[in-house]
Structure formats: C-alpha cells, structure tokens
Amino acid sequence: MRRSIATVCLSGSLEEKLTAAAAAGFDGVEIFEPDLVVSDSSPEEIRALADRLGLSIDLYQPFRDFEGVTPDLLEANLRRARTRFEVMRRLGADTILVCSNVGTATIDSDQVSADQLHRLGDLAASYGIRVAYEALAWGTYVDDYRHSWRIVERVDHEAVGVCLDSFHILSRGHDPAAIEDIPGEKIFFVQLADAPALSMDVLSWSRHHRLFPGEGAFDLGRFVVHLARAGYDGPLSLEVFNDTFRQTDTRRTAEHALRSLVWLEDRAARLLGPTDSLSRIADVDVPTGLDYVEIKAEDTSGVEVMLDQLGLVFRGKHRTKSVRLWSAGQARIVLNEEHARDLEPHVAGVGFQVRDAAATSERARDLAVRPAARRTHAGEQRLSGFVAPSGLEVFLNGRSAGGAEPFWAEEFEHGHVASDSGVASVDHVNLAHSWEAHDEAVLFYTSVLGLEAPSATEIAGPQGLVRSQVMSNANGSVRIPMNVAPAGQTRFPEHVALRCDDVAAVARHARERGLRPLPVPANYYDDLRARFDLADDVLERLRSNDLLYDRDDRGEFRHFYTPRIGRVFFEVVERVDGYDGYGADSAPTRLAAQARLDRLVAPRSTSA
Numbered sequence: 001m002r003r004s005i006a007t008v009c010l011s012g013s014l015e016e017k018l019t020a021a022a023a024a025g026f027d028g029v030e031i032f033e034p035d036l037v038v039s040d041s042s043p044e045e046i047r048a049l050a051d052r053l054g055l056s057i058d059l060y061q062p063f064r065d066f067e068g069v070t071p072d073l074l075e076a077n078l079r080r081a082r083t084r085f086e087v088m089r090r091l092g093a094d095t096i097l098v099c100s101n102v103g104t105a106t107i108d109s110d111q112v113s114a115d116q117l118h119r120l121g122d123l124a125a126s127y128g129i130r131v132a133y134e135a136l137a138w139g140t141y142v143d144d145y146r147h148s149w150r151i152v153e154r155v156d157h158e159a160v161g162v163c164l165d166s167f168h169i170l171s172r173g174h175d176p177a178a179i180e181d182i183p184g185e186k187i188f189f190v191q192l193a194d195a196p197a198l199s200m201d202v203l204s205w206s207r208h209h210r211l212f213p214g215e216g217a218f219d220l221g222r223f224v225v226h227l228a229r230a231g232y233d234g235p236l237s238l239e240v241f242n243d244t245f246r247q248t249d250t251r252r253t254a255e256h257a258l259r260s261l262v263w264l265e266d267r268a269a270r271l272l273g274p275t276d277s278l279s280r281i282a283d284v285d286v287p288t289g290l291d292y293v294e295i296k297a298e299d300t301s302g303v304e305v306m307l308d309q310l311g312l313v314f315r316g317k318h319r320t321k322s323v324r325l326w327s328a329g330q331a332r333i334v335l336n337e338e339h340a341r342d343l344e345p346h347v348a349g350v351g352f353q354v355r356d357a358a359a360t361s362e363r364a365r366d367l368a369v370r371p372a373a374r375r376t377h378a379g380e381q382r383l384s385g386f387v388a389p390s391g392l393e394v395f396l397n398g399r400s401a402g403g404a405e406p407f408w409a410e411e412f413e414h415g416h417v418a419s420d421s422g423v424a425s426v427d428h429v430n431l432a433h434s435w436e437a438h439d440e441a442v443l444f445y446t447s448v449l450g451l452e453a454p455s456a457t458e459i460a461g462p463q464g465l466v467r468s469q470v471m472s473n474a475n476g477s478v479r480i481p482m483n484v485a486p487a488g489q490t491r492f493p494e495h496v497a498l499r500c501d502d503v504a505a506v507a508r509h510a511r512e513r514g515l516r517p518l519p520v521p522a523n524y525y526d527d528l529r530a531r532f533d534l535a536d537d538v539l540e541r542l543r544s545n546d547l548l549y550d551r552d553d554r555g556e557f558r559h560f561y562t563p564r565i566g567r568v569f570f571e572v573v574e575r576v577d578g579y580d581g582y583g584a585d586s587a588p589t590r591l592a593a594q595a596r597l598d599r600l601v602a603p604r605s606t607s608a
C-alpha cells in the first residue's frame, strides 16, 4: 500500500518536512494547512518540491466547521471552501479533509448535513477535488465514523466520501468492524495513529498524545485488516499529533514513522493470511538468543575485575583490535577499548542470534534503520549491524553457534579455557533511554527484531518514577527491559544480568574474590517476611548474601547486584520453576541502594 504522512507529525519548516518524508521513503504527504500558511514558498513551489522529491500530495487538511449550519453560514462556508480549492489547484492536491463540525453546527439533522455536503461536493467536483468527511471524536453532532458514513451515503455524491481516522474510532471504543460495511471506493482517505491507554478528555488525548502505530494500546493491525476487507486501496497515512515528535529531529522522526507503517503492514498481512494481497508478507526473523554484550570504555580493567569475581573467564584478546572476550557458559561479554577515549564503561552493543542475518538486515534497511559502521580486517568475520535509537549497536549473527562457541570467537587468542563457574547465560540486558527516544526504541525492537512488548510498568526510584518496558521473544531467551531515564540524567546506568542455577553459590564465590555486592537494607528483609511469609532460615540465607527475592505464580526469583562501574553494573539472577519476571518489586530498593552508594562515592553528586 502507498505510505503517506501528515506534515503535522514532523518538526521544522514545510520544506524540511517534505524532504525528510521523501528521504525516509514515504510515497506521499498530507499537507496540514497551517504548515503551508506559515511557509514562504508559494503553493506552486511546494508542488514543484514535492514533484522533485517524488512525493504525491495525497490530502489537504483540515477544513473545519462546514456542515449542520444555518443557510447564511453555509454560503459563507462555501465561499471559504472555494478559496481553499483555489489553493489546492495550485498545489496539485485533489482531496480535502472536512472534519465534522465542532463549533458552528446548530442543526442536528443528517438530512441538512447531507444536503450541505452535497453542495460542497458539487463545488469540489468543479475543481476536480474530492471531499473526505471525517468524524472527529469530539464533533458536536457527528462523532462516530458510522454516523459520518450514514451521512455520506445520504449525500450520494461521487465527490464525497469518508475519511477514517483510527484515533477517533478507537479512542471512543467504537467497533472498527463496521468499516467492512463501507464500500472501499467510498473510503477516500485513511489516517492512522496509535495512542497510550489514558483516561482524559479525548481532544487533549488526540492533540498531544497520539503515537505511531505499534507504540500504543490500539489494535491497529485489526483496523487495517477491516480496511483491506472493505476493499480500500488508497494510502495508509500517519496523522500523529504528539508534542515530543514535534520537538525531535525531523529526519529521524520521519524514519521512525516509516518504520511504524512497515511494522503495521506486516502485522495486518499476518492477520489476513497469505491469500490477501495487502502487502508483501515479511516474516520477521525473531532472534533466538543473545550472542554477546559489548561494554566499551577507555579503560575496561575495572569491569574485568568484576567479571572475574562473578566467575567469568578471560577467553582472549582480539587478533587486531583492543577488544577482549570474557565468557561463562553462553554468556559472552566483549570489552572494547577501541576509539573509546574518555568514555566510561557503558553498554555499547548487543549481538543477537538470528536464523537469517541477511533477511533481517534487508528488513532493517527497509525500515530506514542506520547501519552500524564496523571496521573489519581481512580474514575476519563480518556481522551486520544497526544503530538502535539510543545509539546502541545491534549486531546479527545468523550462523548458528553449532557447538559451544559462535564463529567469531575464533578471532580471540591467548585466553583461558572456559570452566564451569555457575554463570550459564545472559538473562537480560537492561537498557536506558531518554524520554524522547523511548517510543522509538520500543518500535525499533518490535519492528526490526520482532520482539514483543508486554505490558509496561513503573518503578519508584529516588528521582521519581522510572517507566520500564520489557522487550522479549516468545520463549524468553531474549529479554531487553528498557527504562526511561529521569529527565536530565544522561548517565543513567544500564546493566547486564547473568543467569545461573545457584545464585547463592555465585554470590559467595564473588565475595571470596573481593566483590562487595550492592548492600540491601534490613528493612527490605522485614518487608519480604511480611509479603511472602518466608521462614527465618530462608530469610537469613538471602540476607547474608544481599540477595533480593520475588515469587510469581510459576516460581521464584533470587538475584543480587554489583556496584556500578561507570554507567554499567551487573546482576546475577536465578529463576526457579519458570519465574518470568524481573523482580520489579525490589527495583525501588535497588535504585535507593545505588543512590546511597553514589552519595558515598561522590558525596555532592545527586545524579545516579
């Protein structure tokens, strides 16, 4: 299907918006009238720019408060429409969006509205223009798409159809199934927006909180399926009013937007099944495991000490680069000191095991994801990689490890043989994003890697609530919890959680080697006793190792944390009997303990 975007989604001048939309790969745009009004380019110049960029102008919008009015007002509204049609002729736009009246309507009559829209249809037709009538969720008399369709049916004019906007339909909880009752050729335009589940007035929700498809709570896959079944074959156009996206970089938001549409088309295509021709069906190659985690710093020696304490083994130094590999079981940590001047330790990359790296790479290119530059020397294995929204480099290893080691591990020399230390794998990698990158990051992992985004949580930290969203594959062999860093904190830490079968043993071993785990306050254990009714000896075993504890309906979770080095720290976890969470209830304790430790290390610093 053709992909379109409303200029209102993007920041910048109209020229910048068009350029960014074209660069991201959109086929067309909706021109939001206020964007044209403030531009110093003439409609002809905008038309020429769109032509040069290969963009069609699919819609001109919005035209407000037309129908349901007194006869005098109708004549004035028709004069107003004529001036807009003149502009559209100069722009080369042939469809205008007419919103249901929210202000001047005084006559609650479908027949009156239909007659008036018929007059508008005649005028529009004389300009070769079509009118797409959209029911706004807060329209005075018409606030339901089924009602707008009843009116359009009554208008019965070839130049008058409906515009369906997923926000207005789904925000009101209206069943989108009735879209299939509308003949496809009478659906003149479709606007798509997702939104978080919020309980607030619908106008503010719409104007400030819309999201790109896949980022909110609406089932847009099903919405598009209804459109396809109705026979709609016009553009799928994004219309996302969102204060954040209007502040972020224009090109980046356009790429982000395109990614959401590709994701949605795939989603819908999968729901429709292979016989429908909605779009190409790209089955996402969901990662099967974590290949490695890369930690980068000017000096990684402190991290090495910690990995040694946790029972990982130095496996070798890279043949040509200042990169070292540590591992235990299937947990592989790559320490990178290349081009790392002045950088403190941080999570710089994650390698994923996929079945078909070439297919996933191609998909990522389709999704306008930036490739990661990676220097490879002759004879070295090439992994394809991408830059995730936080700047994290994501690499794909499509060759199955076969035996115990991935093929690239051969590039590391003069290390030790792995021993059975207790740590078996990387359980999860916890990433942090600034608030403005969070939605984009969720979409990156759903669209590029096909990870699922189960429900989000909020964790109370000393600096306020931390929004947290887990991204994972179906069997939990890939888990990426993502936190939104409190505003202004650019050094919010990220962490790597190592999984083992006996966390108390790993904790004791680490302590013997000098690790001081993150101290857990006594109050925490009093609270645990109250919450879980644990026996004294069980509590004592937890307390003596600074272990945290959780339980769900499947099993138990025991874990501990290391102090932070730079912007990274480690967690060691033991999942018993299919426990599937992350110990979210102990996260406030952890965040507070980290803040205390930070104050000890740097008494005047308040940032985490």
Ligand SMILES: O=C(O)c1ccc(O)c(O)c1
Pocket: 061, 062, 097, 099, 134, 136, 165, 191, 206, 207, 239
């Ligand atoms: O908020 C508005 O006024 C508005 C305008 C045009 C639209 O297409 C829409 O969905 C909302």
Ligand SMILES: [Mg+2]
Pocket: 134, 165, 191, 239
């Ligand atoms: Mg709309």
